[in-house]
Every structure is written in C-alpha cells, then in structure tokens.
Amino acid sequence: MVPFIRFGHVFGLFTCNSLKGFAIFMRAWDNPEIAYLVEIAIEGESQGKxxxxxxxxxxxxxxxxxxISTVVLTVDPDNSRARHIYYDKFGFEFVEYRKNEYGQGRDRLFLRLGLEKWTQ
Incomplete structure (x- = not known):
C-alpha cells in the first residue's frame, strides 16, 4: 500500500466508521499527469446502493x-455493468481492445477519461 500512497492516490469510502470500499490510482511513471485506476471495490452488502x-x-x-489530466483503466469486455458505469455515467472513452492482456482468455478493454474538460 505504501507505493500507492507515495506515488498515487488511495481513497476510502466510510460509513458509520466502517470501510465500505476503496479506490487505488497510480500515477504514470513517465507522465505524472496521467493516473491509472488500479483497483476499485465496494464490499458485497454495499453494492448496488x-x-x-x-x-x-x-x-x-x-x-x-x-x-491529473487523464485517467486510464482496464475493464473486462464481458463486464457490462462496469462498462455502463464507466461509459455512460462518467464519460470514459474506448481506447483499445487487448486480447489475452492478463493471460490466456483474459481480454481487457482500455478506457480513458480526459479530466481537463470533464464536469460532473
């Protein structure tokens, strides 16, 4: 966790003093204005809320x-719920499809969001 905190950003979501989820972003080594979403997770009973x-x-x-000017992430092409959230709710754009990116049969979509003009 220390490298993520030192070279990136770690966010926690707490309710009633209980951690409900977290998001980890890492700055690009060669361009510190780009952040990669490494992981985002919400505990099971808190999902869908x-x-x-x-x-x-x-x-x-x-x-x-x-x-940060740009956020990049990867998502499983079969994860329609996550794709809907990234595309429709936040405006991420498709960059490329990488077959077997995380090993045999583990394809990924690469998405990007420019934050300079992004408003929510």
Missing part, C-alpha cells in the same frame, strides 16, 4: 483538482 458511483465521482474530482 450508489457507493461505487460516489467513490468514483469523489476520486475523479480529487484527481482533477490535484492536476
């Missing part, structure tokens, strides 16, 4: 205010 949307929204606003 808008916590993930709130966590992502607040994370993106913080990153934008911190000088």
């Amino acid at each position: 808008g916590y993930g949307h709130h966590l992502m929204l607040q994370s993106l606003l913080h990153l934008k205010n911190d000088g």
Whole structure:
C-alpha cells in the first residue's frame, strides 16, 4: 500500500466508521499527469446502493483538482455493468481492445477519461 500512497492516490469510502470500499490510482511513471485506476471495490452488502458511483465521482474530482489530466483503466469486455458505469455515467472513452492482456482468455478493454474538460 505504501507505493500507492507515495506515488498515487488511495481513497476510502466510510460509513458509520466502517470501510465500505476503496479506490487505488497510480500515477504514470513517465507522465505524472496521467493516473491509472488500479483497483476499485465496494464490499458485497454495499453494492448496488450508489457507493461505487460516489467513490468514483469523489476520486475523479480529487484527481482533477490535484492536476491529473487523464485517467486510464482496464475493464473486462464481458463486464457490462462496469462498462455502463464507466461509459455512460462518467464519460470514459474506448481506447483499445487487448486480447489475452492478463493471460490466456483474459481480454481487457482500455478506457480513458480526459479530466481537463470533464464536469460532473
């Protein structure tokens, strides 16, 4: 966790003093204005209640205010729920499809969001 905190951003979502989710972003080594979403997760019983949307929204606003110009992420092409959230709710754009990116049969879509003109 230390490298993520030192070279990136870690956000936690708490309700009633209980951690409900987290998001981890890492700055690009060669361009510190780009951040990669490494992981975002909401605990099982808290899913479907808008916590993930709130966590992502607040994370993106913080990153934008911190000088990040672009956020990049990968998503499983078969994860229609995540794709809907990234495309339709936040405005991420398709960059490319990479077959077997995470190993045999583990394809990924690469998405990008420019924060300079992004408003929510």
